[in-house]
Amino acid sequence: MKAVFAIPGDMHRKTGGFIYEAEVLAALNQIGVQTTHLELPDSFPDPTPDDMARTLAALAAVPADVPIILDGFVAGTIDPQGAANLASPLISITHHPLGYETGLTPARASMLINMERAALAQMAHVVVPSPHTAAMLCANFGLAEHNITVAPPGFRCVPTDPAPPQKPPLILCVGLLAPRKGHDTLLAALAGIVDLPWCAEIVGKAHDVETRDALLQQRADLGLTSRVTFTGELDRPALNARFSAASLFALATHYEGYGMVFGEAMQCGLPIVSCNTGAVPHTVGDAGILVPPGDPLAFGAALRQMLSDPNLRSHYAKSSAAKGRALPTWHDTARIIANVIGRVI
Known part of the structure; x- marks a missing residue:
């Protein structure tokens, strides 16, 4: 079998969606599905008219018998009529609806939802990372259940450091500095437990300058500058070292279509504190405590419960490690998507 995987801009960006796509592209080739990478303009999900025209021309050049896998930014905002005129069957990788991003104006959110509903109607099949996202697309975007396949993200083995976690306990958070990740909620929560011994690190690059500056100002206003570190984006060895040093993983997210970082935390056996939203309950399960977002x-x-009760923390750590051991590999994910490719040919 052959396929083309169309991704806008640099596919090696360290966000969950792009990591998923780069890993799937590599794994498809490793299991025998000849999959070519097609780099599209990087302006999606806000393509200029020229970039949309260039994108449709590039997709039209793909042979009609070769399915095209589309990154979610492209699949959610592609011109529906242009997509309908393409000869190749289209497969969307939809991580979560674009209009559900936190911080959008109501008008912007409504526009993205309407665009994505029309664009997804042109897909031969849609691949999602979780049952939650599949159910949402059926309920709110008019997709038929038989046209959606759940392909959870795979995971590589995370090497663990046998050294004990650092003291005082490290609360680790990994996530883009974007409103949806809820870092402002995390900072406000940390300000309420300053009587306990802990330090915290928030790992992730800035999605925009305004969000980054607001978080830095909030940290200063709350008197947390000496206890909370923003480390920026880390490479894989450095990030693995922070997971190994941590005693607890915390992400106050407003929404996740899956939340790959939770899988990484569970591979390291970290108890988790997060929010009862999106696919988080399905992903995390009994590996941590979930509370309402915001x-x-x-x-x-x-x-406070996790830090004050070693037995409770140990209980969740054991559950987390068990779930981490049961996570799929990227070859598992690629095989699911290969089946989809076979179905749409």
Whole structure:
């Protein structure tokens, strides 16, 4: 079998969606599905008219018997009529609906939802990372259940450091500095537990300058500058070292279509504090405590429970490690998507 995987810009960006796509592209080739990378303009999900025209021309050049796998930014905002005129069957990788991003104006969110609904109607099949996303697309975007396949992300073995976690306990958070990740909620929660011994690190690059500056100002206003570190984006060895040093993983996210970083935390056996939203309950399960999103008091109370009760923390750590051992590999994910490619040919 052959396929083309169309991704806008640099596919090696360290966000969950792009990591998923780069890993799937490599794994498809490794299991025998000849998959060519097609780099599209990087302006998606806000393509200029010229970039949309260039994108449709590049996709039209693909032979009609070769399916095209589309990155979610492209699949959610491609011109529906242009997509309908393409000869190749289209497969969308939809991580989560674009209009559900936190911080959008109501008008912007509505526009993206309407665009994505029309664009997804032109797909031969849609691949999603979780049952939650599949159910949402059926309920809110008019897709038929038989046209959606769940392909959870795979995971590589994360090497663990046999050294004990650092002291005081490290609360690790990994996530893009974007409103949806809820770092402002995490900071407010941490301000309520300053009587306990802990330090915290928030790992991730800035999605935009405004969000980054607001978080830095909030940290200063709360008097947390000496206890909370923003480390920026880390390479894989450095990030693995931070997972090994941590005692607890915390992400106050407003929404996740899956949340790959939770899998990495579970591979390291870290107890988790996060939010009861999106696919998080399905992903995390009994590996941690989940509270309502956007509630600093509830999040802080959960952190306090974890830090104050070693037995409770050990209980969740054991559950986390068990779930981490059961996670699929990228070859498992690629085989699911290979089946989809076979079906649409």
